[in-house]
Amino acid sequence: MPDAPLQSTGPLEGGPVIAVDRLSVTFPTTGGDGRVVRDVSLAIGRGERVGLVGESGSGKSLTARAIMRLVPRPGEVSGRVLLDGVELGVGATRDPTKWRGRSVAMITQDPLSSLNPLVRIGPQMTEMLRFHRGAGRAAARARATELLTAVGIPDPARTLNQFPAVLSGGMRQRVALAIAISCDPRLLIADEPTTALDVTIQAQVLSLLERTTAEHGTAVLLISHDLGVVSGFCERVIVMYAGRIVEAGPTEQLVSAPAHPYTRALLASVPPIQGELPERLPSIPGSPPLGGARIPGCAFAPRCPIARDVCREVEPELRAQARDGHEAACHAAGDPTWEIPELASTAEALP
């Protein structure tokens, strides 16, 4: 029974749903070593919601695609991804149609173009149920109607017969979400699911994401550049910079006591929900190194307000911090000899 470990209730009830072990993505380049994702390791438990945060180009989307084994050519992936203890892409899971969509689902950033414009919503929803679950035409359609109702589409029967073009962006993202959860996956990766939507719709889609995944204990990996969105949704946050994890920990811990200056700067860039907006939102000066370009030492050092010589020479390891489950890759983290500026002033203190 090669398929056995892939059923939605895995044998390792207590273990992580997904374990990513030193995942790297390499693109052949002329400069640098071309590794745009470097040794990313993470684990997500059943029903857990984890956020993956970073600027554009930090490698967070590529990490997601590496997990899905859909890195565009000529990118190469190394490292292992284990779903309920079974390595993906090996043996029974060599054929990605055995687990993509049914065990690990993913929705992408652009709801306007993630649905095929020439195919009606109905077949786009039912093809997964029919292919993965072997559902009959009528059963698949009934389930699709159910799913559309669950994601708040007002007239599901009618929507099934419509083409994507007549739906708004928010509606299309709801449909995409309905498709993604249709086979009750173990893990749902949501890559910037709300970035293309306006703010009120964002909140609706996020709460929908929360509700629909909670029902079946689906684990969620939410990818976003917006620490505000992630901290409101996730129990744990992972911060990536230049292809590496630079900090990871429980959301509360990470937001109240960030250990990495980059996380601090990201937090300072989140506009306040209440009170007056500053004249200019704080931003982090400079830009992250381009794909795979390497400098000696810490990749954030050129933009870091507290960088010392050691930062420019030695790359800091991801180390466990004082509190449980909190890790950071910074020389200053947990070292009382470094002066760490106040959280709010970090961004302003930057030159």
Added chain:
Amino acid sequence: MIAWFLRRLLQMVLVVLGVVTLAFIFSNIVPGNPARLVAGPQATPQAVQLIAHQLGLDRPVLSQYLQYMWRLLHGNLGVSYALEDRTVSSEIMGALPFTIQLAIGGVLVEILIGLPIGIIAAYRAGGFLDRALNIVALVGLSMPPFWLGLMLLYYLAYKVSLFPLNGTGHPLVWYLVLPSFTLGIGGAAFYARMVRTTMISVLRSPFIEFARLKGMPERRIIFRHTLRHVLTPVVTMLGMDLGYFLGGVLIIESVFGLPGVGLLAYSAIGTLDIPMITGTVLVAAVFVVVMNFVVDVTYTLIDPRVRLSRR
């Protein structure tokens, strides 16, 4: 919808009439006297005069034109100058079956060879097979049809008697193979490259990635999610090609001795047979215009975002 159709119909009629008018004007501007060509080189000036009078060539061009258009409105294409007592319409009706067969054959070759090659090349983009097929397509594109036709005839009909050398006196499909291939090969090469380009860009689109994320098998991704997008430009080209082929393809017809509309027009030009020239041009124009219309309607069947009323 109906308003669109009527407007479109009016447009089509105007285009055809315009083309006919131009054909009429050009045939009259061309130096040479049709009456002399009909009468023959030995004819006396009186005989030429008489024939010119019989054909109505001694009247002002405008009055000839008006008479022609008046008859055209009644479905009368007139009588051939060169082939006495033969009406233009009966000649065209006689030639049309060959032209239609050839046009369909050519278009079939374009699709049956061009589409699969384009799809395979796109799917293996950058690989060995893609590059090999690209070279094949380039060769196909650059071969002049008259040369290819003669080569095929020489090797496959003369040296090895696989196919008939000439004419139509064989079972239908057999005599059509070489001409259809010669006619369609350039288009097939063009289609292959066009399909490849379109398909590569479609394969990169987010909804294809989403289909893969859904765990759909590759076969389904190609046939269900990609191919329809590729069809839009193919249908455009196909409609154009079919319209063009149906107007008669002189070179192919003359190389293979198929008595189609192209040959008819060619011989009519040689004898300055103005009604015949205008008639064949009219047929070609009608086919092109009608096929354009068919293409536009087909779009709406392929792509729900296209609506007819939105021009």
